[in-house]
Amino acid sequence: MLIDHEAREECIGPDGSVTHVKRVIAMISGRWKLPILFRLFAEPSIRTLQLRRDIPGISQKVLTQHLRELEDDHLIIRTDYGEQPPHVEYSLSERGRRLMPVLMAARFFSQDHPS
Template identity: 70%
Template sequence: MPILFRLYADPSLRTSQLRRDMAGISQKMLTQHLRELEADRLIERTDFGEKPLRVEYRLSDRGKQLLPVLIAARSFSLDHG
């Protein structure tokens, strides 16, 4: 969820920006989560084919549709936690 919320706040981010914003996550775990979210079609990956490697992530339309549900669930959890 933190990745989805971060991409909601900033529509397009590189892996390095996500890692800086998410303290305590290893590169391996971040990459794994990004791949899972891409496989679930919640985010889109754009590879610019440049050297050094330049890849950006953004929410897909499906991910944007899921966000209000996640925000409501988070709000409910905070109110009743």
């Protein structure tokens, strides 16, 4: 059986499906990134301290690192109100909101296909 070259490129070519899915997986990889995203999905805007309280076990250092990475990937928005003491809030960006149905679909897939 011959494989259609165009179909192969669409799947595994340099700009194919595999490349794009791997990029999304890299964006959400990290022990705490999914809990952060789902927490921001549940509440439109939240402060760093509240995220730490809501995600048991996460250190301030790792939380800050993951928040920066999620912001760099344009999945969340950091709003600094320029006040003293510092007042910073995080929310999902439009891109982050568009990702959530994909993550919810993964959740439902997992529920329907227990290990």
